[in-house]
Amino acid sequence: MRYQALGKSGLQVSSLCLGCMSFGKIDRGAHTWTLDLCGTREMVTRAVELGINFFDTANVYSAGSSEEILGQVLGEIGRRDEFVVATKCHGPWGAGPNQGGLSRKAIFQAIDDSLARLRMDYVDLYQIHRLDKGTPVEETLEALDDLVKAGKVRYIGASSMPAWRFMQAISIQDANGWARFISMQNHLNLLYREEEREMMPLCRDQGVGMIPWSPMARGRLARPWGAVTERLETDKFGAGLYAKEEASNHAIIDAVGVVADQRGVNRARVALAWVAQQDGVVAPIVGATRVEQLNDAAAAVDLVLSPDECALLEAPYSPRDVSGH
Numbered sequence: 190m191r192y193q194a195l196g197k198s199g200l201q202v203s204s205l206c207l208g209c210m211s212f213g214k215i216d217r218g219a220h221t222w223t224l225d226l227c228g229t230r231e232m233v234t235r236a237v238e239l240g241i242n243f244f245d246t247a248n249v250y251s252a253g254s255s256e257e258i259l260g261q262v263l264g265e266i267g268r269r270d271e272f273v274v275a276t277k278c279h280g281p282w283g284a285g286p287n288q289g290g291l292s293r294k295a296i297f298q299a300i301d302d303s304l305a306r307l308r309m310d311y312v313d314l315y316q317i318h319r320l321d322k323g324t325p326v327e328e329t330l331e332a333l334d335d336l337v338k339a340g341k342v343r344y345i346g347a348s349s350m351p352a353w354r355f356m357q358a359i360s361i362q363d364a365n366g367w368a369r370f371i372s373m374q375n376h377l378n379l380l381y382r383e384e385e386r387e388m389m390p391l392c393r394d395q396g397v398g399m400i401p402w403s404p405m406a407r408g409r410l411a412r413p414w415g416a417v418t419e420r421l422e423t424d425k426f427g428a429g430l431y432a433k434e435e436a437s438n439h440a441i442i443d444a445v446g447v448v449a450d451q452r453g454v455n456r457a458r459v460a461l462a463w464v465a466q467q468d469g470v471v472a473p474i475v476g477a478t479r480v481e482q483l484n485d486a487a488a489a490v491d492l493v494l495s496p497d498e499c500a501l502l503e504a505p506y507s508p509r510d511v512s513g514h
Contacts, residue, residue, distance in 0.1 A: 213251020
């Protein structure tokens, strides 16, 4: 496993980040394919054995139980300073006013709740999950800066949004001397490359490290066209991301199969390797529910695709609507 700085910070993270949306308690509203405590312990233990030190969750994953399980397992298997723990705020945790979003009140409540569930005094990376158009951006950014100064948060990051909004936020941070975003969790894979137009050049210019989500398009790039899994059948959010451009998607998935067969590896390695070697990408976020999936993801870090292979994979792509924001 390789390690590098996340953006312009000194924070060293592994070249893979383990996404924790697949951890959670079924009775807390989790998906049927999520892992319970025992399954999570097996997955996290293997991740640490592979050299992964970077874990990403969110306050709304499985109604908070992802944070609970992750925090318990990390506390059992290692020291706090061995791990880089990232979580997110924005999603609602209740039906009432101020129980979600990015107001100062909501952010302060969300971090305290997350820390309690994680059983930690601080998180390494605190990310705004999505934009909150009902809150002035200055209010959100100052609140995040205050969390850094209070020691509850070491660094801050953002997730999917228009590039101009992200640049606006960075400019406000710089103008006020507030803590700056060091990372962007953007939507990027062979089926969705719209981030190449504005967000990725912006991140490279501003020294923001990219940690893409859904690098295998919710598993679609890991299997032949038309193959069905329990997650594909039940993941309504994912279905909305890749419902259009069917002909292009079919051709891309077939191209992944061609490269995989030529290399003698499975499709997942090829798809993840393509994301990992994009300029500015620091650590793709991989979700796994089986240890062998995690092993394949770790192996993908060392798979270097040739220019000809990348051209074959990229050629069928056609522009599509922005999604994931």
